[in-house]
Amino acid sequence: MNLKELSPEFKEITGLESNTQVFKTYLAGDWISTKELEEVVSPIDLTTFAKVPRLPYEMVDSTLSRISEKGKWEIRDLPGEKRLRIFHEMASLLDRFRNDLVEVLVIGNGKTRAAANGEVNASIERLIRADLDVRKLYGEYVPGDWSSESLETEAIVRREPLGVVLAITPFNYPLFDVVNKFVYSTVAGNAILIKPASKTPVPAILFARIAELAGFPKHALGVLTIPGKDMDRVVSDKRIGVISFTGSTETGERVIRAGGVKQYVMELGGGDSAIVLDDADPISTGQKLVTSITSYSGQRCDSIKFIFSEPGVYEKLRQTLLEELAKIKVGDPREDVNMGPIIDKGTVDELEFSVKDAQEKGAKIIFGGKRVKENYVEPTLIEASKEVVKSLYLYQKEVFLSVAVLVKVNNVDEAISLSNSRRYGLDASVFGEDINKIRKAIRLLEVGAVYINDFPRHGIGYFPFGGRKDSGLGREGIGYTIEHVTAYKTVVYNYKGKGVWEYM
Ligand code: NAP
Numbered sequence: 001m002n003l004k005e006l007s008p009e010f011k012e013i014t015g016l017e018s019n020t021q022v023f024k025t026y027l028a029g030d031w032i033s034t035k036e037l038e039e040v041v042s043p044i045d046l047t048t049f050a051k052v053p054r055l056p057y058e059m060v061d062s063t064l065s066r067i068s069e070k071g072k073w074e075i076r077d078l079p080g081e082k083r084l085r086i087f088h089e090m091a092s093l094l095d096r097f098r099n100d101l102v103e104v105l106v107i108g109n110g111k112t113r114a115a116a117n118g119e120v121n122a123s124i125e126r127l128i129r130a131d132l133d134v135r136k137l138y139g140e141y142v143p144g145d146w147s148s149e150s151l152e153t154e155a156i157v158r159r160e161p162l163g164v165v166l167a168i169t170p171f172n173y174p175l176f177d178v179v180n181k182f183v184y185s186t187v188a189g190n191a192i193l194i195k196p197a198s199k200t201p202v203p204a205i206l207f208a209r210i211a212e213l214a215g216f217p218k219h220a221l222g223v224l225t226i227p228g229k230d231m232d233r234v235v236s237d238k239r240i241g242v243i244s245f246t247g248s249t250e251t252g253e254r255v256i257r258a259g260g261v262k263q264y265v266m267e268l269g270g271g272d273s274a275i276v277l278d279d280a281d282p283i284s285t286g287q288k289l290v291t292s293i294t295s296y297s298g299q300r301c302d303s304i305k306f307i308f309s310e311p312g313v314y315e316k317l318r319q320t321l322l323e324e325l326a327k328i329k330v331g332d333p334r335e336d337v338n339m340g341p342i343i344d345k346g347t348v349d350e351l352e353f354s355v356k357d358a359q360e361k362g363a364k365i366i367f368g369g370k371r372v373k374e375n376y377v378e379p380t381l382i383e384a385s386k387e388v389v390k391s392l393y394l395y396q397k398e399v400f401l402s403v404a405v406l407v408k409v410n411n412v413d414e415a416i417s418l419s420n421s422r423r424y425g426l427d428a429s430v431f432g433e434d435i436n437k438i439r440k441a442i443r444l445l446e447v448g449a450v451y452i453n454d455f456p457r458h459g460i461g462y463f464p465f466g467g468r469k470d471s472g473l474g475r476e477g478i479g480y481t482i483e484h485v486t487a488y489k490t491v492v493y494n495y496k497g498k499g500v501w502e503y504m
Contacts, residue, residue, distance in 0.1 A: 001042040001049040003107055006100045013209055022051045025201075025225045026208035027059065028066040029218040034059070038198060038225060043110035043341040043375055044332060050108070052201050052225045060234055063193070063222045064164070068239040071191035071219035072163045078217060080137070083187055084130055089214035091127040094120060097210065101175060104202045109174060110340040112333045115296055122460045123179040129460065129478050130187045136482040137188060142490075152496040159486045161189035162241030162263060166234070168255065170247045171343055172299045174200035178207050180461065181244050182221075184481040190242070191220035195234070197247075199343055201225050232258040242485050246301075248398070249424070249470045265474035265484045268467055269398040270424030271305030272456045275415040275441055277432025278312035280453075285313075285431040286320025289404070292429075292455035294328050294379045297339045298402030302427055302456040302465075305394070307406045308415035314408045318366075318383070321406065325367045325379050342401050345375045350399050357393040358382050363405070381406060386414060395422060412437045420446045425468035427456035448475070 003021050006014065013024045013031050024031040034053035042049045075083070094101065098120050105116035140157040144150035167181035178194055185192045196204035201223070208223045224234070228251065235243065235258045245255050246267040256264060272292075276285055292304040309317050333340030342348050348371055355369045362385070368378030379402040382394070389395055389407050409415045419428055427449040430441045442450050448466045449456065458465040464477030474484045 001047045023205050025053050025223045027063040027222045042107045043343050055226045064239050067191045074217035075191050075220040076189045086214050087127040087130045091124045093210045094124050108200050110333050119176050122176050126179050126460045130183045132478045133187045136479040153494045155490050155492045158489045160489050164240050165190045165192045165242045166240045168195045168245040171197035171199040175203040178204045185485050188485050193222045195224040235259045266472040268472040270426035270471040271398045272427045273306040273419040274304050274429040276309040278310040279433045280431035282313050282316035288455050290324035293404045294402050308409050342375045348377050354393045354399050361391050362388050416444045423470040426471040
């Protein structure tokens with residue numbers, strides 16, 4: 001598969017090698033290539049469409065030195081007003097190079113054009129909305145009047161950037177996740193090193209070029225194209241003050257173990273639950289649930305994976321789900337389809353394993369469950385009893401594609417309990433009208449966000465999102481991540497003997 005020709009502004013960071021685009025990567029001011037290259041495969045036909053450098057550790061090490069010695073001061077000493085001006089320029093460049101970015105998101109991620117355009121729009125909006133993050137950059141004043149010991153003192157509590165943020169991003173939003181982490185890290189005055197997913201590194205590289213064109217401080221940004229399995233040494237580096245990670249729970253746990261004492265933002269896996277109450281409208285609820293299950297082929301952390309339904313609405317809901325799923329077209333995302341490919345064959349193998357596991361344990365596959373070809377799969381709906389559901393592989397582990405399990409429960413308490421018994425706690429939805437049941441669910445669900453009469457969607461983060469339990473630490477969302485990428489510094493002023501309190 002070949003990429004269409006990119007805009008001339010990207011010419012100097014790419015070259016052609018037997019018809020495949022070879023990208024350089026950006027390391028704190030320099031565009032570099034390496035002898036060893038990593039192939040990037042399109043999920044559309046599983047052929048190579050690009051190559052990127054495979055960085056040896058020595059290059060990462062010298063980048064870290066440059067970024068922590070020069071870059072972190074370049075960005076910290078740039079007035080906030082100028083940071084925002086650069087973000088605005090970057091937003092217009094994203095729009096100007098929209099066709100390049102959409103092309104890479106379609107070919108590299110198998111997104112439909114509509115989804116790819118949506119990701120570019122979200123990225124533009126996130127850069128513009130950095131002005132709202134700024135409102136969280138204030139410190140505090142603490143008077144010492146509380147005790148006779150501190151009467152003559154007072155403190156100013158400053159918020160300071162922590163220096164260098166290492167942003168580790170997943171494959172599924174390879175542009176937006178990079179932009180989001182870039183915005184909250186750098187608006188707060190940190191330099192940033194981005195480690196994109198090896199399956200989808202190109203959007204991060206194009207973004208670095210856009211940052212460079214917009215005049216972003218050159219030593220304050222780097223894109224590390226190295227395989228995740230080689231990251232332990234980087235993650236543990238003391239020059240990194242914060243790790244902002246989005247990815248699976250398993251990888252996140254490894255990052256924390258290797259990283260040691262640091263500040264972390266951990267956006268991990270899960271898949272969400274929906275609770276459907278007897279008085280929910282089965283038609284609109286079913287339609288929304290199918291949108292959530294199939295959007296980007298279910299490769300979203302906030303995709304619905306479990307539906308716990310009260311008995312009165314169950315049959316109608318089940319029927320709507322089946323009717324709506326039947327409308328979903330799977331195929332090449334460049335054509336008129338709802339679902340493109342899954343990022344790799346391995347995840348589809350995992351679905352086949354989960355389907356077999358579910359059948360063996362007495363659950364029923366009521367829609368899909370089959371591979372269309374290689375890494376293309378139908379959306380899948382499995383019906384399980386409340387007694388069986390907890391034993392399913394799908395209940396214990398996130399399978400990252402379009403699959404959901406439908407379970408009939410007697411009441412909202414059973415639904416809450418089944419949702420809470422999973423190790424994950426990202427978001428949940430509650431559909432229905434009964435305010436008392438809804439309030440009970442809000443109070444008891446062990447999740448980061450509850451969506452009433454809607455499916456979970458993190459969007460650009462107007463509302464904060466992030467998980468509990470094995471779904472993560474910290475929050476992403478406009479304004480909310482500032483506290484994780486900065487540290488308080490308390491400055492205590494002592495006026496004792498200076499005549500300030502002389503009248504006492
Ligand atoms: P992943 O396999 O866990 O990889 C995520 C990132 O971690 C990649 O850049 C990967 O690099 C890197 N990595 C792998 N091993 C590492 C190590 N030992 N040290 C440091 N970095 C390492 O996840 P994915 O398959 O790309 O993304 C899907 C997962 O992300 C799902 O579990 C989904 O739920 C989660 N997710 C969560 C949110 C949220 O907001 N909570 C949002 C989006 C996605 P390589 O690619 O080179 O291995």
